[in-house]
Amino acid sequence: xxxxxxxxxxxxxxxxxxxxxxxxxxxxxxxxxxxxxxxxxxxxxxxxxxxxxxxxxxxxxxxxxxxxxxxxxxxxxxxxxxxxxxxxxxxxxxxxxxxxxxxxxxxxxxxxxxxxxxxxxxxxxxxxxxxxxxxxxxxxxxxxxxxxxxxxxxxxxxxxxxxxxxxxxxxxxxxxxxxxxxxxxxxxxxxxxxxxxxxxxxxxxxxxxxxxxxxxxxxxxxxxxxxxxxxxxxxxxxxxxxxxxxxxxxxxxxxxxxxxxxxxxxxxxxxxxxxxxxxxxxxxxxxxxxxxxxxxxxxxxxxxxxxxxxxxxxxxxxxxxxxxxxxxxxxxxxxxxxxxxxxxxxxxxxx
Amino acid sequence: xxxxxxxxxxxxxxxxxxxxxxxxxxxxxxxxxxxxxxxxxxxxxxxxxxxxxxxxxxxxxxxxxxxxxxxxxxxxxxxxxxxxxxxxxxxxxxxxxxxxxxxxxxxxxxxxxxxxxxxxxxxxxxxxxxxxxxxxxxxxxxxxxxxxxxxxxxxxxxxxxxxxxxxxxxxxxxxxxxxxxxxxxxxxxxxxxxxxxxxxxxxxxxxxxxxxxxxxxxxxxxxxxxxxxxxxxxxxxxxxxxxxxxxxxxxxxxxxxxxxxxxxxxxxxxxxxxxxxxxxxxxxxxxxxxxxxxxxxxxxxxxxxxxxxxxxxxxxxxxxxxxxxxxxxxxxxxxxxxxxxxxxxxxxxxxxxxxxxxxxxxxxxxxxxxxxxxxxxxxxxxxxxxxxxx
Numbered sequence: 001x002x003x004x005x006x007x008x009x010x011x012x013x014x015x016x017x018x019x020x021x022x023x024x025x026x027x028x029x030x031x032x033x034x035x036x037x038x039x040x041x042x043x044x045x046x047x048x049x050x051x052x053x054x055x056x057x058x059x060x061x062x063x064x065x066x067x068x069x070x071x072x073x074x075x076x077x078x079x080x081x082x083x084x085x086x087x088x089x090x091x092x093x094x095x096x097x098x099x100x101x102x103x104x105x106x107x108x109x110x111x112x113x114x115x116x117x118x119x120x121x122x123x124x125x126x127x128x129x130x131x132x133x134x135x136x137x138x139x140x141x142x143x144x145x146x147x148x149x150x151x152x153x154x155x156x157x158x159x160x161x162x163x164x165x166x167x168x169x170x171x172x173x174x175x176x177x178x179x180x181x182x183x184x185x186x187x188x189x190x191x192x193x194x195x196x197x198x199x200x201x202x203x204x205x206x207x208x209x210x211x212x213x214x215x216x217x218x219x220x221x222x223x224x225x226x227x228x229x230x231x232x233x234x235x236x237x238x239x240x241x242x243x244x245x246x247x248x249x250x251x252x253x254x255x256x257x258x259x260x261x262x263x264x265x266x267x268x269x270x271x272x273x274x275x276x277x278x279x280x281x282x283x284x285x286x287x288x289x290x291x292x293x294x295x296x297x298x299x300x301x302x303x304x305x306x307x308x309x310x311x312x313x314x315x316x317x318x319x320x321x322x323x324x325x326x327x328x329x330x331x332x333x334x335x336x337x338x339x340x341x342x343x344x345x346x347x348x349x350x351x
Numbered sequence: 352x353x354x355x356x357x358x359x360x361x362x363x364x365x366x367x368x369x370x371x372x373x374x375x376x377x378x379x380x381x382x383x384x385x386x387x388x389x390x391x392x393x394x395x396x397x398x399x400x401x402x403x404x405x406x407x408x409x410x411x412x413x414x415x416x417x418x419x420x421x422x423x424x425x426x427x428x429x430x431x432x433x434x435x436x437x438x439x440x441x442x443x444x445x446x447x448x449x450x451x452x453x454x455x456x457x458x459x460x461x462x463x464x465x466x467x468x469x470x471x472x473x474x475x476x477x478x479x480x481x482x483x484x485x486x487x488x489x490x491x492x493x494x495x496x497x498x499x500x501x502x503x504x505x506x507x508x509x510x511x512x513x514x515x516x517x518x519x520x521x522x523x524x525x526x527x528x529x530x531x532x533x534x535x536x537x538x539x540x541x542x543x544x545x546x547x548x549x550x551x552x553x554x555x556x557x558x559x560x561x562x563x564x565x566x567x568x569x570x571x572x573x574x575x576x577x578x579x580x581x582x583x584x585x586x587x588x589x590x591x592x593x594x595x596x597x598x599x600x601x602x603x604x605x606x607x608x609x610x611x612x613x614x615x616x617x618x619x620x621x622x623x624x625x626x627x628x629x630x631x632x633x634x635x636x637x638x639x640x641x642x643x644x645x646x647x648x649x650x651x652x653x654x655x656x657x658x659x660x661x662x663x664x665x666x667x668x669x670x671x672x673x674x675x676x677x678x679x680x681x682x683x684x685x686x687x688x689x690x691x692x693x694x695x696x697x698x699x700x701x702x703x704x705x706x707x708x709x710x711x712x713x714x715x716x717x718x719x720x721x722x723x724x725x726x727x728x729x730x731x732x733x734x735x736x737x738x739x740x741x
Contacts, residue, residue, distance in 0.1 A: 084402075122549050122550070122551065125481075126485070127484055128484040128487035129474055129481065130480070146470070147470060147473045148466075148467050149465050149466075149468065149470045149471050150465045150466020150467035150468065150470075151464075151466070152400075152405035152406065152466065153484075153546075155402055156405050156689070158691075158692075159550075159553055159692060161691040161692035164402045165402065166393075167393060167395030167398075167400065167401065168393055168396075169393045170390060170391060170392055170393045171393075172393055172394065172466045172467070299552060299692055301551075302551075305551075306549050306552075307483075309549075309551075310545065310548040311483050313545050313561060313564060314483065314485055314488065314542075314545060315483075317538075317542075317545075317564065324534060327534050327537070328530055331529075331530035331534055332526065332527055334432075334435075334530075335432045335433060335530045336527075337435075338432050338433070338435045338437075339526040339529055
């Protein structure tokens with residue numbers, strides 16, 4: 001019969017092994033990761049958006065996505081939310097009489113919904129097969145359907161509700177904005193920013209975009225303000241520390257030349273908050289708004305990414321497999337003493 | 352060894368065709384038909400899942416809850432071989448068998464839910480794996496554990512097939528297999544809780560804490576013992592065998608020990624994080640929280656006293672309540688307390704479709720059918736003096 005002493009010994013040995021493991025690995029706490037220095041992103045300025053949805057159409061076209069209908073006549077692409085086939089959408093906020101734009105009470109406003117390209121993305125941390133990855137240089141969160149197993153952990157993990165799955169297909173993929181990374185090699189940047197007529201969606205290095213956002217916030221409402229369109233350009237951005245171009249200059253990102261489309265307009269009435277500057281440690285897509293961000297569908301997120309907490313727990317318990325092996329060692333030691341090989345065929349124990 | 356005092360396991364014998372096995376057969380046939388539709392037309396054709404609730408009952412019930420129900424083998428083996436409580440030895444094989452089915456099916460059932468199942472090999476491919484992913488850890492551990500459990504259980508087959516030489520050879524390394532069989536479930540049962548951590552603010556604060564791995568591990572152990580109580584009472588009644596109260600009564604005491612530790616950690620965590628007031632806000636979440644807590648507390652009242660633990664009906668009921676409590680903890684965390692993009696327009700709802708429920712029922716039917724066939728034909732349950740074959 002097992003004795004109380006053996007029982008206690010088992011408890012002690014396994015407890016000691018477990019605590020040794022914790023002590024050995026508690027240094028693996030992982031901080032929230034910042035965006036890479038050369039991170040690319042978008043700046044969406046809701047006060048400039050006119051809700052024309054040119055960006056929605058351009059996104060569909062450049063990603064070869066089919067239209068989605070929400071009206072009876074099925075005449076136009078009218079998605080109501082992002083989906084496995086719609087990676088970008090402009091949503092409208094309405095309140096009361098809707099008499100003024102960018103006003104919370106009795107007003108209306110627009111908000112772009114698409115991937116925020118987090119500095120420390122939950123989807124990338126969650127993905128078991130590295131189908132969701134973050135480019136170490138550009139920080140673009142990309143998706144590889146050839147690795148994806150369709151578990152939808154990324155869909156569940158994203159606090160913005162961005163990765164979406166194609167439930168209607170037997171070979172359904174995850175659909176999300178990849179910042180048009182497939183166009184980058186041709187010198188073309190995100191289609192949504194390229195077509196935006198008012199510069200409400202602007203493409204560039206996130207660091208430059210953040211400076212641009214703060215420049216706008218410094219304006220008084222109605223004060224004349226220069227507004228770039230398309231891509232944040234040479235004059236307005238710092239020189240990029242890119243690769244050498246062989247002619248004694250640093251390469252920029254190799255974007256195609258296009259005329260400067262900067263124009264002047266009165267500054268909007270901004271909330272003094274660059275959404276994405278600090279949320280989850282910082283995202284690469286930044287947003288400005290006149291209406292409370294939670295009212296227009298952006299979650300209130302802490303400055304630490306959930307991925308950091310998740311990976312801290314994961315690596316504290318399993319880092320270098322220290323703790324599993326310590327516990328396994330202890331268990332093997334105790335089991336070796338307690339399990340007798342059953343040579344005697346009448347004793348059917350020890351299975 | 353203590354098992355010298357016990358009757359050796361022997362096949363129960365008897366007819367394999369009866370109302371229970373036929374019902375299982377029908378449920379399994381329905382499941383297969385639904386799965387054909389699922390694989391031809393996609394997950395949306397048969398399930399109610401959507402982008403607001405990307406994980407439905409095939410994940411939460413079949414895998415997260417199902418694998419915890421299958422912790423009997425691990426809980427009892429730990430008791431017998433690690434804590435050297437040999438008196439529970441006759442419970443090992445039946446518990447292990449139930450676990451074997453539970454886990455094998457949970458692992459197989461994952462495939463039904465994977466949208467791009469043909470890529471699943473990436474989970475084990477060094478060029479693809481992501482050790483930062485909690486799901487990677489869960490998947491690898493569960494796969495290994497299924498293999499380990501088949502090895503752990505194989506003496507029952509080898510014995511029946513007369514391969515005593517192989518059985519003896521296996522017996523010499525069995526201690527290591529058993530050690531693996533206790534460590535692997537500790538790892539993935541705790542990680543099943545950690546799965547929620549990366550979902551951050553989308554999980555209601557009543558179920559989002561860094562202590563999730565500990566809470567899930569402790570409840571997996573209590574659920575393991577609870578399932579043994581449930582299964583032992585049910586088997587005794589179905590096969591008209593003697594009740595194993597002499598083992599179940601002390602086992603229930605150990606189970607209550609783990610339960611008390613769990614309740615202290617669970618409620619202490621809520622108090623320390625200042626989340627407890629959220630349980631008093633009238634909401635579906637609060638209601639489900641109190642149902643969950645009630646299911647955990649009720650067994651303490653029901654079988655807290657030694658004399659009550661000798662009552663098989665009370666043991667059975669306490670077992671069911673603890674299984675329910677653990678199931679609710681998981682259901683609440685993964686579905687009730689989950690909301691995509693809390694501040695977004697959302698508007699997503701999820702309720703399982705009949706087809707989804709039938710597939711889950713079909714999975715449990717495979718387990719029950721397998722358990723019946725194997726206990727009737729292979730040496731799993733302890734031999735009874737009078738064979739009650741029927």
